[in-house]
Amino acid sequence: MEILLLGGTAFLGRHIAVAAAARGHEVTCVARGSNPAPDGIELVVADRDEDQGLAPVGGHHWDAVIDVSRQPGQVRRAVRDLHCSHWVFVSSGNVYADFSALEQDERSAVRAPLEGDVMEDMSSYGESKVACEAAIRSAGSSSTIVRSGLIGGPDDDSGRSGYWPWRFAHSTGDDVIVPDDPGFPCAMIDVRDLAAWIVSAAEQRLDGVFNATGPTISLGEVLAVSAQAARSQVPARPVPAARLAELGVGCWMGPASLPLWIDKPDWRGFATLDTTRARANGLVTRPLLDTLRDALAYENRRGGARRTGLDDAEERRVRAALDGNI
Structure with missing residues (x-):
């Protein structure tokens, strides 16, 4: 197959390019050029924010x-300017309107689509993906819309999947600070499986x-597997959500946070x-x-500063506060 990959130089896109090439497909990546394409894969440098940004690849019929x-603007221009037999669009579970229930299926209600072509910030990420999905459906070709859950594994620059094993491997004291909510439902999919x-x-x-993600497990299980991955015997130190909030510790992702956990009942199924549908059609996820x-x-x-979790100084500060030393 001749596959055009819009992206292909970072995280998921890069793994898609590598997987497709390994199966013998001809892969062309379109990206800004800030990162190189994987070895042996053609890179077309283009700016998708420009109205005619896809012109260099628009005159060819692609298998996918x-x-x-x-x-949304980028996707609408792609649908307008590209010719293919099949589309695959990577959307997100963030499109769903309600996260209070666990394991919702593809028939669940979604958010209203974003108006306009540009998502200004991540607060409208779900709405933006809904608008992108609508653009793909308008293309007139068959299409796979993949509503992905949290993507983890190697090259996860967000740090969400790597924080807990890294922290158990590099504890700053006699324990690891964790939320006192071991039953919180978690799931992630390995980038290579996706x-x-x-x-x-x-x-x-x-x-x-x-929908595409891994099996639902508890935060307690994630922490246990993280310690196993790190070959660590350091115990977890559960801290109530209210106390974490007092100490300036957030949820899910970002600086000074504890990832994979959200202290909001209405987001428990997030x-x-x-x-079921994806697994019936070949999705397999590793342990x-x-x-x-x-x-x-x-x-x-990779070392250096991380975008998610408590850095060493923050974990020491939280532990000292819990011990009554500050």
Whole structure:
């Protein structure tokens, strides 16, 4: 197959490119050029924010176009300017309107689509992806819309999948600060498993909407597997949500946070999805231990500041406050 990948130089896009090339497909990536394409894969440097940004690849008929964009304008211009037999669009579970229930399926209500072509910030991420989905459906070709859950594993620069094994491997004291909510429902999908299934969807021209993430497990299980991945015997130190808030510790992601957990009852099902349809169509996910081991290896290689979690100074500060030393 001749596959046009809109992206392909970072995280999921890069893994898609590698997976497709490994299966013998001809892959062309379109990106700004801030990162190189994987070895042996053609890179067309283009700016998708420009009205004619896709002109260099618009005159060819592609067997499949795979798009990971979050900007409706970019997707609308792609649908307008590109010719293909099948679309694959990587959307998100963030499109759903209500996260109070666990493992909602593809028939669940979604948010209103974003008006306009540009998502200004992440507060409208779900609405933007809804608008992108609508653009793909208007293309007139068959399409796979993949509503992905949290993506983890090697190259996860967000740090959400790597933080817990990294922290157990590099504790700043005699314990690891964790939320006192071991039953919080969690799920993630390894970037390599998602990439492989996206290539399969393109090959099979799967038509429809599919949730894609890993099995639902508890935060307590994630922490136990993280400690196992780190080969750590350091115990977890559960801290109530109210106390964490007093100490300036946030949820889910970002600086000074504890990832994969949200202290809001209405968001308890946020990370989970019903993946029955995708699994019936070939989605296979590896054990969480494998994902977290490789996420830890990536964290150990990259070093430097992390976008998610407590850094060493913050964890020491929180522990000192809990011990009554400040």
